[in-house]
Amino acid sequence: MVLSDSRVNSGPAGQAALVLGIVGLVGQVFTLGMLFLPVCLAAWALGQREEQKLQALGVPLGDLSQARAGHVLGVVGALFSIVAAAGLMLIIGLLATLVARDRQAWMLITDF
Numbered sequence: 001m002v003l004s005d006s007r008v009n010s011g012p013a014g015q016a017a018l019v020l021g022i023v024g025l026v027g028q029v030f031t032l033g034m035l036f037l038p039v040c041l042a043a044w045a046l047g048q049r050e051e052q053k054l055q056a057l058g059v060p061l062g063d064l065s066q067a068r069a070g071h072v073l074g075v076v077g078a079l080f081s082i083v084a085a086a087g088l089m090l091i092i093g094l095l096a097t098l099v100a101r102d103r104q105a106w107m108l109i110t111d112f
Contacts, residue, residue, distance in 0.1 A: 014054075017047035017070025024077040033084050040077030047071025 020043035027036030047070035054064055 011050065013046050013050040014064070014067035014070065017043050017050060017074070018066045019070075020046065021070040021073025021077065025073050025080070028077045028080045028084070033088070034081045037078065037081045040074045040081065042074070043070045044074030044078060047074055 020039050024036045024039035024043050027039060047067045050067035051064050051071060054067065055061075
């Protein structure tokens with residue numbers, strides 16, 4: 001008995017979006033910064049473009065898994081990058097305030 005699978009593959013752009021999304025998100029987590037932001041933005045753009053292309057062809061939403069996953073991973077990675085940048089600015093601001101207020105406290109921090 002042969003089962004036919006009517007699912008449509010996302011194609012190379014959907015697969016690329018998925019791979020870029022995974023690489024970008026993992027890179028963001030391990031580097032805690034904006035180093036992989038361009039990769040996440042590329043995954044976001046590729047995934048969204050592939051989703052729109054397949055939806056225009058009338059492909060059911062359930063068959064867009066790779067493109068949708070790449071799109072979502074790209075968005076999450078970009079948001080993580082924004083949160084990491086905001087956190088870094090907050091830490092720099094707090095340290096600058098600490099240095100401006102009390103140089104002895106700064107010396108305690110840097111004397112590890």
